[in-house]
Amino acid sequence: MGVFVSTDDPGPAGHEQVVFCQDRQSGLKAIIGIYSTALGPALGGTRFYPYASEEAALADVLDLSRGMAYKNALAGLDLGGGKAVIWGDPDQVKSEALLRAYGRFVQSLGGRYYTACDVGTYVADMDVVARETRYVTGRSVEHGGAGDSSVLTAWGVFQGMRAAAEHVWGSPSLRGRRVGVAGLGKVGRHLTGHLVDDGAEVVATDVDPRALEWARTNHPGVTLVADTAALVAADIDVYAPCALGGALNDETVPALRARVVAGAANNQLAHPGIEKLLADRGILYAPDYVVNAGGVIQVADEIEGFNFDRAKLRATRIFDTTRQILRLADDEGVPPAVAADRLAERRMADVGRLRAIHLG
Ligand SMILES: NC(=O)c1ccc[n+]([C@@H]2O[C@H](COP(=O)([O-])OP(=O)(O)OC[C@H]3O[C@@H](n4cnc5c(N)ncnc54)[C@H](O)[C@@H]3O)[C@@H](O)[C@H]2O)c1
Numbered sequence: 001m002g003v004f005v006s007t008d009d010p011g012p013a014g015h016e017q018v019v020f021c022q023d024r025q026s027g028l029k030a031i032i033g034i035y036s037t038a039l040g041p042a043l044g045g046t047r048f049y050p051y052a053s054e055e056a057a058l059a060d061v062l063d064l065s066r067g068m069a070y071k072n073a074l075a076g077l078d079l080g081g082g083k084a085v086i087w088g089d090p091d092q093v094k095s096e097a098l099l100r101a102y103g104r105f106v107q108s109l110g111g112r113y114y115t116a117c118d119v120g121t122y123v124a125d126m127d128v129v130a131r132e133t134r135y136v137t138g139r140s141v142e143h144g145g146a147g148d149s150s151v152l153t154a155w156g157v158f159q160g161m162r163a164a165a166e167h168v169w170g171s172p173s174l175r176g177r178r179v180g181v182a183g184l185g186k187v188g189r190h191l192t193g194h195l196v197d198d199g200a201e202v203v204a205t206d207v208d209p210r211a212l213e214w215a216r217t218n219h220p221g222v223t224l225v226a227d228t229a230a231l232v233a234a235d236i237d238v239y240a241p242c243a244l245g246g247a248l249n250d251e252t253v254p255a256l257r258a259r260v261v262a263g264a265a266n267n268q269l270a271h272p273g274i275e276k277l278l279a280d281r282g283i284l285y286a287p288d289y290v291v292n293a294g295g296v297i298q299v300a301d302e303i304e305g306f307n308f309d310r311a312k313l314r315a316t317r318i319f320d321t322t323r324q325i326l327r328l329a330d331d332e333g334v335p336p337a338v339a340a341d342r343l344a345e346r347r348m349a350d351v352g353r354l355r356a357i358h359l360g
Contacts, residue, residue, distance in 0.1 A: 003062065015062060019109065023101035027093045028086065030102055031057055033065035034113055035081040038352025041111055042082025043137070043300055044068035045118030046102070046129075050089040057087045064118075067289060068296075073344040074321055075293040076314065077300050082113045090120045099125055103132030111135050116299045123147065137299040146306045149295035153264055154190030156294025156318040158198075161238060161262035163322035164286040168259050172319070175199030180236040180258065182228050183243030184211035187264040187292075191242060192219055205231045206243075232256050239263065241288075246270040248285070253277045262286040262322075275335040286322050287337045293318060 005014035017034040034042045044065055051057040061083055069081025086102060088094075106115050106129065116138035117126055123140045130136045130143060139145025161179075162172035179195050181188050181204040188204070192215070195202050202222045206212055215222045225231050232239065232252045239256060240263035241247030248261065249270035254277070261268070261283060268288045269275060278285045294315035301311035321343075329339035 003058075015065065017112070018058075018062070019105070021102065021105040023098070026095060026098040026101045027088060028098045028101045029054075029057075029088060030084055030086045030105065031061045032084040032105065032109065032113055033061040033082060034109075035062075035065040036069040036348060036352075037080040037112060038069075038348045038355075039073060039080050040078040041114055041135070042068070042080040043072060043077070043114040043116065043296065044081060044083035045116040045138070046084040046086060046121045046125075047118040048086040048088065048090040048094065048120030048125075051085070051087050054087065057085045061085045069348065070341060070344040071289040071293050071296060072300070073347045074290050074325075074340060075297050075300075076317060076321070077297065079114070079300055083118070084113070084115055086120075094125070096128055099128040100132045103129040103136070106135050107133035109135070114303065116296075117149070137302040139302065144302070144306065146298045146302045146308075146311070148186065149298045150186035151190055152294035152298040152311055152315040153292055154187045154194065154294070155312060156297065156315040157187065157191055157240065157242075157262060157264045157291045158194040159294075159316055159319040160286045160291025160322040161240065161260070163319045164260045164262050164284055164326065165238070166323065167326045168284055173198065174238070177201070177237040178203060178235060179238040179240060180204070180231045180234060181240045181242055182206075182231055182247065182263070183241070183265070184208075184215055185242065188240075188242035189214060189218075191240060191264065192222060196221065200238075203231060203234050203236055228252070229255070241265040241268050248274050248278065250274075250277075253281065253283070256281070256283060258283065260284050260286070262291050263288065264292045266292065269337070275337060279335055284326070285336055287325070287340045290322055290325060290340050291318060 019032040021030040064083035072079045114135045126138045141147045166172040178201045184206040205225050232255050236258045238260045239258040242264045245267035247268045297315045298311050325340045329336040
């Protein structure tokens with residue numbers, strides 16, 4: 001995967017900026033990818049991961065930063081898309097000096113990029129990064145941060161699921177629907193709470209016995225099944241992948257009995273052909289990056305000074321966005337993810353263009 005695109009390419013413009021950062025003493029090797037600042041400063045988390053090679057780290061940051069531009073555009077944020085990767089094993093090399101060195105590189109971009117947590121980085125790490133840069137979100141509540149983003153992620157997934165239910169069954173209510181939740185982690189637990197409150201019947205699974213214990217204690221009405229294969233094959237109306245990526249693949253989709261898929265996991269489609277497989281089986285897929293945007297909405301709110309009610313209101317609008325995307329997909333005869341991409345590109349072009357109006 002390269003960084004530059006041909007000037008003849010009629011597709012999206014490619015990445016604006018890719019920055020390689022190195023501090024040998026602390027062991028920092030990071031790449032910051034800024035895909036687009038058409039809507040505002042780029043926002044996206046920092047993934048700290050032991051990539052097999054520099055090429056793999058670059059490919060990931062290019063992919064993830066592009067994804068953030070689309071997610072942030074559809075979330076209605078005045079923020080562009082970016083992401084960063086730190087190449088290394090966080091258990092081996094993460095240190096105060098490394099995180100602060102990284103913070104200085106983020107600061108050096110002068111606000112073109114805001115960072116946050118991702119795989120391998122936590123709220124406490126962002127507090128350390130914040131000692132060197134103003135351009136950081138996802139800090140702890142004690143430091144003026146938004147705290148755990150899974151709260152509004154789950155709320156947003158619930159809203160996206162309601163919109164998908166309305167599209168398929170004519171009513172957004174999940175009362176009486178059987179919803180399969182794969183992964184009772186931070187998001188899956190909050191989501192289960194919303195579903196139970198709405199009168200849904202929850203069927204769930206997790207590989208961690210502590211998560212199952214949580215369900216038994218807090219929601220004894222939830223039916224627990226052995227594994228994801230059993231969940232997918234169960235008599236469910238909605239499937240909510242809330243564990244790892246690639247949940248929709250050549251094994252799960254043919255076995256899936258649900259009419260709707262709406263869940264928190266990132267990158268649910270294992271490969272591009274899966275969308276057609278879903279459509280052929282009459283399964284409505286609410287794109288993951290649309291319905292799981294509540295987390296980025298929560299941390300983005302921190303830039304203005306965190307206000308939970310305001311952020312929740314914005315995450316509630318995931319209902320309207322999902323509904324709009326599903327209708328557009330029907331009208332244009334394309335899968336929902338294609339419709340979502342079109343809507344995001346339209347907003348980036350229409351609103352981004354306004355910067356050409358000279359302000360004097
Ligand atoms: N937390 C957020 O704000 C947020 C935002 C956007 C997207 N997401 C995505 O949502 C998903 C869940 O996030 P989270 O914060 O709840 O993570 P988490 O680590 O708290 O929870 C994941 C859960 O999935 C379980 N799990 C792992 N493999 C499994 C398997 N094969 N079968 C069943 N369960 C399995 C784990 O035991 C864990 O309980 C992730 O894909 C994450 O990238 C999270």
